[in-house]
Amino acid sequence: MLKTIAHRVAILCFIAFSLFPLFWLLKVSVTPNDLLYSEGVRLWPSRVTLDHFSFVLANSEFPRFFGNSLIVSGTTAVCTTILAALMGYALSRFRFRGKLWLAGLLLVTQMFPLVMLVAPIFKILAPLGLTNSLAGLIVVYTAFNVPFASFLMQGFFDGIPPDLEEAAMIDGADRFTAFRQIILPLGLPGIAATLGFVFTAAWSEMIFALMLISGNDKATFPVGLLSFVSKFSVDYGQMMAAGVLALIPACLFFLMIQRYLVQGMTAGAVKG
Amino acid sequence: MATMEIRSARKTYGTLCVLEDINLSIGDGEFIVLVGPSGCGKSTLLRMIAGLEEISAGEIRIEDRVVNDLPPKARDIAMVFQSYALYPHMNVADNMSYSLRLRKADKPTIADKVRDASAKLGLGALLERKPKALSGGQRQRVAMGRAIVRQPKAFLFDEPLSNLDARLREQMRAEIRKLHRALGATSIYVTHDQVEAMTLADRIVAMHGGHIQQVGTPLELYDRPANLFVAGFIGSPGMNFVEGAVELGTFVMRDGTRLPLPEGMPETLGGATLGIRPEHVTLGEGLAAEVELVEPTGHGIILHLRLAGAVFRVLTTDRRWLTPGDQVQVGLPAGALHLFDESEQRVAPAPHPQQ
Numbered sequence: 033m034l035k036t037i038a039h040r041v042a043i044l045c046f047i048a049f050s051l052f053p054l055f056w057l058l059k060v061s062v063t064p065n066d067l068l069y070s071e072g073v074r075l076w077p078s079r080v081t082l083d084h085f086s087f088v089l090a091n092s093e094f095p096r097f098f099g100n101s102l103i104v105s106g107t108t109a110v111c112t113t114i115l116a117a118l119m120g121y122a123l124s125r126f127r128f129r130g131k132l133w134l135a136g137l138l139l140v141t142q143m144f145p146l147v148m149l150v151a152p153i154f155k156i157l158a159p160l161g162l163t164n165s166l167a168g169l170i171v172v173y174t175a176f177n178v179p180f181a182s183f184l185m186q187g188f189f190d191g192i193p194p195d196l197e198e199a200a201m202i203d204g205a206d207r208f209t210a211f212r213q214i215i216l217p218l219g220l221p222g223i224a225a226t227l228g229f230v231f232t233a234a235w236s237e238m239i240f241a242l243m244l245i246s247g248n249d250k251a252t253f254p255v256g257l258l259s260f261v262s263k264f265s266v267d268y269g270q271m272m273a274a275g276v277l278a279l280i281p282a283c284l285f286f287l288m289i290q291r292y293l294v295q296g297m298t299a300g301a302v303k304g
Numbered sequence: 305m306a307t308m309e310i311r312s313a314r315k316t317y318g319t320l321c322v323l324e325d326i327n328l329s330i331g332d333g334e335f336i337v338l339v340g341p342s343g344c345g346k347s348t349l350l351r352m353i354a355g356l357e358e359i360s361a362g363e364i365r366i367e368d369r370v371v372n373d374l375p376p377k378a379r380d381i382a383m384v385f386q387s388y389a390l391y392p393h394m395n396v397a398d399n400m401s402y403s404l405r406l407r408k409a410d411k412p413t414i415a416d417k418v419r420d421a422s423a424k425l426g427l428g429a430l431l432e433r434k435p436k437a438l439s440g441g442q443r444q445r446v447a448m449g450r451a452i453v454r455q456p457k458a459f460l461f462d463e464p465l466s467n468l469d470a471r472l473r474e475q476m477r478a479e480i481r482k483l484h485r486a487l488g489a490t491s492i493y494v495t496h497d498q499v500e501a502m503t504l505a506d507r508i509v510a511m512h513g514g515h516i517q518q519v520g521t522p523l524e525l526y527d528r529p530a531n532l533f534v535a536g537f538i539g540s541p542g543m544n545f546v547e548g549a550v551e552l553g554t555f556v557m558r559d560g561t562r563l564p565l566p567e568g569m570p571e572t573l574g575g576a577t578l579g580i581r582p583e584h585v586t587l588g589e590g591l592a593a594e595v596e597l598v599e600p601t602g603h604g605i606i607l608h609l610r611l612a613g614a615v616f617r618v619l620t621t622d623r624r625w626l627t628p629g630d631q632v633q634v635g636l637p638a639g640a641l642h643l644f645d646e647s648e649q650r651v652a653p654a655p656h657p658q659q
């Protein structure tokens with residue numbers, strides 16, 4: 033009894049700790065500008081306002097950033113997951129020459145800090161006309177997320193007994209049909225987890241977005257946020273309001289897939 | 305239904321050879337059981353027939369057609385897996401009809417066939433259930449149903465009963481036998497359980513270390529095991545063995561105990577092994593032995609005796625009250641003796657003169 037209470041309290045403390053920055057984001061976003069500095073540090077302002085939100089939505093370029101981000105992150109998530117599912121399946125099921133090398137190479141790509149790669153990537157994309165374009169960002173994000181996502185998917189597929197697709201093949205399916213009709217439906221939790229992971233990674237990516245995109249037209253939302261910082265001041269209220277709005281798709285997405293996510297993580301972890 | 309022919313089949317994984325020189329002809333409608341200890345290559349052979357493993361060398365024919373390079377779907381066989389391998393996201397009816405749906409059978413045909421198969425297996429009330437809501441025995445039945453629903457050329461079974469408890473296994477064993485009689489389909493059944501092999505098979509293929517040791521009817525393997533391995537593997541409790549040599553028509557055990565051999569056995573043979581089944585040893589007149597252990601089975605008792613320095617098991621329905629330490633006399637009837645030479649092969653007695 034005492035143990036469960038202690039357990040609950042510990043979890044509550046942890047949740048409070050990790051959610052506090054989000055709470056602060058929300059608090060600042062509804063604090064009127066004139067109270068921001070005058071009221072000092074308090075948990076909730078004496079007066080709240082939605083002015084920042086309406087300004088951000090109506091008068092700033094934020095909706096465009098938001099849309100760009102949605103396009104980039106959504107497309108990246110879908111492309112990456114499709115590629116990773118195929119790759120993960122091959123890693124999980126097939127024995128082929130150089131498999132160990134391939135897996136090693138995939139791991140190596142994960143070892144470099146992204147900053148190191150910005151310049152060469154820019155050099156590669158520029159002649160292809162892929163700088164300052166959303167497509168370029170999608171290509172880069174997909175390339176960077178595929179290795180890890182493949183390992184993630186491999187873990188999920190490893191948890192599905194190969195007997196199942198063998199049974200399907202004996203029932204009259206070819207390997208791809210068995211993959212599509214038997215393995216993919218069973219791998220949905222893993223696919224959802226991968227989608228979620230890649231979506232959030234792309235949604236919050238900043239370095240490439242900053243380097244490959246110039247001008248507000250193609251900017252994604254993390255870059256757009258910087259436009260609230262001017263030379264002389266930072267418009268905290270508007271910036272936070274934009275931040276709150278940017279959280280919405282990620283939250284919605286996770287709400288949608290959280291059932292699969294928990295299932296997927298435990299399946300991958302336990303069965304492995 | 306179909307005949308099958310396996311010629312000089314081989315299977316290697318890299319440098320590891322797990323099956324070598326496998327030759328087997330299977331008649332139309334025959335029930336063949338592949339039996340052998342775990343790791344001897346039974347599943348691998350079955351999977352080669354199914355098309356789930358490549359054939360490294362040799363040839364497999366189904367109905368005179370070489371199937372070496374055909375994918376599983378083109379071989380028209382059905383398989384029941386040890387794990388059952390039911391599709392977890394489909395209900396029982398969908399599991400059973402999956403093969404028919406892949407073949408684009410029309411709805412009424414599918415419904416008919418699923419109804420037939422589920423009636424045969426007593427699954428009628430479970431058609432809407434998902435596999436995880438079924439008991440082990442029910443899952444096993446669904447796996448069988450999935451195999452019979454599309455009337456394939458042959459059935460393959462890979463230890464289908466080994467996840468069931470003893471009672472259920474016995475019951476399913478009888479049902480598989482009945483089903484085979486009703487459908488008459490060529491079947492290949494893999495098991496490590498020699499009782500299953502004896503009770504189910506038309507012919508048993510005993511395997512060991514990637515080689516076929518003997519092919520024959522259950523009684524042939526029981527009465528005339530081709531080598532020491534088969535002799536020890538078939539029958540429970542296992543055959544008793546004593547090592548020694550044959551001199552002047554007499555078997556001389558290591559400790560000097562002598563035992564006359566029946567007529568027709570070789571006169572001399574160095575390094576021989578004598579075998580006799582526990583159920584053929586008689587209590588009464590004969591060699592002196594000491595009781596070491598008494599195991600009642602209900603039906604009878606299994607006595608563990610020390611005889612000529614070796615442990616000997618005797619199966620008897622005689623309920624006489626024996627306790628460890630008692631002295632008994634055992635008879636080893638000449639007609640029940642099996643003799644094996646140095647290379648562990650059976651030495652057959654020459655046919656009896658008057659036969």
Ligand SMILES: Nc1ncnc2c1ncn2[C@@H]1O[C@H](COP(=O)(O)OP(=O)(O)O)[C@@H](O)[C@H]1O
Pocket residue numbers: 317320322340341342343344345346347348349
């Ligand atoms: N993919 C594989 N790679 C290497 N060795 C294997 C592979 N599959 C099976 N084997 C080996 O082949 C032998 C036979 O396996 P198997 O056919 O499963 O035996 P059984 O079904 O008789 O228990 C075993 O020794 C096993 O270790």
Ligand SMILES: [Mg+2]
Pocket residue numbers: 346347348463
């Ligand atoms: Mg096996």
